[in-house]
Amino acid sequence: MRDVAVVSFSYSTVAKEQMRNEVEMLAPVITEAIDASGIARSDIGFTCSGSFDYLQGGPFSFVMGLDAVGAWPPIRESHVEMDGAWALYEAWIALQTGEVDSALVYGFGKASQGNVHEIMSLQLDPYYVAPLWPSMVDLAALQARAYLDASGRSERDLAGVVAQAMRSARDTPQAIRSGEPSIEDLLASPYVASPLRDADIFPTTDGVAVIVLAAGDLARSVNKRPAWIRGLDHRIEPHSLGARDLTRSDSTALAAKHAGVASGPIDVAEVHAQFSHEVLILSEALGVDPSIVNPSGGPLAANGIMSAGLVRIGEVARRIMDGTANRGVAHATSGPALQQNLVCVLEGE
Amino acid sequence: MTEPLVARHSLEYPGGYTRSVGEVVGRYLTGLRDGRIEGARLADGRVLVPPTEYDPLTSAAVSVDDFVEVGPAGTVVTWSWVANPRAEKHALDRPFAFALIRPDGADTSMLHMVDVSTPEEMSTGMRVIPHWRSDRIGGVSDIEAWRPYKDGDPIPEVPPLPFSENMGDSVTGIVTSGRLDYEIAAGESTTRFLLGLAEGKIIGGKAVGSDDVYAASRGTDPTTGAPTSISVDVSDTGVITTFCIVNIPGLSDLAPEIPYVSAQVLLDGANNTFFGLIRGCSVDEVRMGMRVKAKWLEKLTADHGSIEWWEPTGEPDAEYADYKDYL
Structure with a gap:
């Protein structure tokens, strides 16, 4: 394996961006990340992005996003119709080939332009599930109840997850929500989709995130303490919801095993839990204590659709680069009810 | 800066989206149309409902020869409550539960709806029974909803289908409909451009330190990613590239008759091309390098439709060298 590291990370979020289009949101963050990387824009070897056309209801939104990159003379570029974390996976593979030494990775999306809970229904099985129009919240609630029933945990435990996330988010400038809610107040609020309440569900977020990757000596020359990717793996489960065990995340556990999560101590974990119960399911699957999970507040505080998974990798990398952590794990998810999961182990040296 | 424009936009496939379902899904949907729930027995003996073409664990092929009838009663494995059903999306117009239901005899569960009045009537492990529509067409909505069931009670009858000459045929396809509504924020640069159109002007932008002007910029110089913070008026004349x-x-609504010409026009004073229709001459007169001018609508709006089409100016053609970099 070739040594590849995160050398810079920037992201921005807003609850509802009405002043700027996607290109205008992306351009300053891309520029900020490239400037911080110490690598010239024209020297970047590969560019890969993650976005989702249904967020704006039109095809090829990623082509438009390239206006923010500077794609002339022609660049090597690719795109995934997924969260930017999977774009990072593709870029990491490109770096492994040895053909390029650096990569620009970004994810972007404006979830506020439509009903994002409903838009996500378009990723469901079109024969058996999509015609019934369950929203992503409805499906998450099915998983939440299955998990609570099986684990013996309660809605009070979910409120505890939310309270921890909101407290942690107070130090995160990008947080859409933060604070010090009491467990009792959280439990007193109405259900959105029983057993989930508003605070158990991510806030609708428009966001962009950008990471610059560099390999080996280039990473060492541009960054005093790069965040090295020690393991990266993603796994998927059957699409049939009723054919999966919703009370656990086997795909996360398998990805964690292949990424080597357990082969060293974990100082920090950031998981792409868009719902409170997912923090608990994912912590169990990764084998980490929930108390060290999502020091940024996580997606319950800000969840840029198509960028929040990449942000998890960035939030861990940032803490390694600034020396507050030495080894951490980041997780990203895709599909309904944690169907597909990516695990990335990062480490300083 | 004026308030950026917001456009309403809908994504819809008129008449629905047509899908072929294949043999396995088709057999299952045919069963639903006939008031029967079927699963597929897998190699290890498990019964998969709803059946898929492949065993989700082993990828072994599933055949219609492996089909077995299950249910009709079933057990709720997990559920969530929908307090506010969404019109035009949900089949029920009153609060209901989404549930994963395991029909008797099955080893997996299927997503469907349970029709009860309050969430207090729902519980994991509760017994339910399907209530069938009388206008079944071979789709998951042939079951209107599931309702609570007490073991031993009579099983509700499946209402007979009205006579159809297609009766007995297998279901080979489904039509799914759906509509999503959006409010798309144009952003600063596109708003500037669109408001320009409302005044009969084409507004471009350029980045600090660059001479390159982009008409209808989305906010950056696409070759560098730098913001096009400087507004520049661009001519409404140009060259067909x-x-x-x-x-x-x-x-195109703008071109009711065929044949017509679609063209890229390099505007005078801009460094990118602009899409438009060419009229005012016969289609066989149109050529690369031809000089054209915008034909504006009489009543201008902040919309691309303000330029109806482009027509020849009669000026001498541009030299190929003048536009070859924009092809």
Whole structure:
């Protein structure tokens, strides 16, 4: 394996961006990340992005996003119709080939332009599930109840997850929500989709995130303490919801095993839990204590659709680069009810 | 800066989206149409409901020969409550539960709806029974909803289908409909451009330190990613760089008759091309390098439709060298 590291990370979020289009949101963050990387824009070897056309209801939104990159003379570029974390996976593979030494990775999306809970229904099985129009919240609630029933945990435990996330988010400038809610107040609020309440569900977020990757000596020359990717793996489960065990995340556990999560101590974990119960399911699957999970507040505080998974990798990398952590794990998810999961182990040296 | 424009936009496939379902899904949907829930027995003996073409664990092929009838009663494995059903999306117009239901005899569960009045009537492990529509067409909505069931009670009858000459045929396809509504924020640069159109002007932008002007910029110089923070008025005359003659009717409201010409126009004073229709001459007169001018609508709006089409100016053609970099 070739040594590849995160050398810079920037992201921005807003609850509802009405002043700027996607290109205008992306351009300053891309520029900020490239400037911080110490690598010239024209020297970047590969560019890969993650976005989702249904967020704006039109095809090829990623082509438009390239206006923010500077794609002339022609660049090597690719795109995934997924969260930017999977774009990072593709870029990491490109770096492994040895053909390029650096990569620009970004994810972007404006979830506020439509009903994002409903838009996500378009990723469901079109024969058996999509015609019934369950929203992503409805499906998450099915998983939440299955998990609570099986684990013996309660809605009070979910409120505890939310309270921890909101407290942690107070130090995160990008947080859409933060604070010090009491467990009792959280439990007193109405259900959105029983057993989930508003605070158990991510806030609708428009966001962009950008990471610059560099390999080996280039990473060492541009960054005093790069965040090295020690393991990266993603796994998927059957699409049939009723054919999966919703009370656990086997795909996360398998990805964690292949990424080597357990082969060293974990100082920090950031998981792409868009719902409170997912923090608990994912912590169990990764084998980490929930108390060290999502020091940024996580997606319950800000969840840029198509960028929040990449942000998890960035939030861990940032803490390694600034020396507050030495080894951490980041997780990203895709599909309904944690169907597909990516695990990335990062480490300083 | 004026308030950026917001456009309403809907994504919809008129008449629905047509899908072939294949043999396995088709057999299952045929069963639903006939008031029967079927699963597929897998190699290890488990019964998969709803059946898929492949065993989700082993990828072994599933055949219609492996089908077995299950249910009709079933057990709720997990559920969530929908307090506010969404019109035009949900089949029920009153609060209901989404549930994963395991029909008797099955080893997996299926997503469907349980029709009860309050969430207090729902519980994991509760017994339910399907209530069938009388206008079944071979789709998951042939079951109207599941309702609570007490073991031993009579099983509700499946209402007979009205006579149809297609009766007995297998279901081979489904039509799914759906509509999503959006409010798209144009952003600063596109708003500037669109408001310019409302005044009969084409507004471009350029980045600090660059001479390159982009008409209808999305906010950056696409070659560098730098913000096009400087507004520049661009001419409404230009040169056809490339074009095609369209012989397909109905593609554009602006061109009711075929054949017509679609073209890329390099505007005077801009460094990118602009899409438009060419009229005012016969299609066989249109050529690369031809000089054209915008034909503006009489009543201008902040919309691309303000330029109806482009027509020849009669000036001498541009030299190829002048536009070859924009092809």
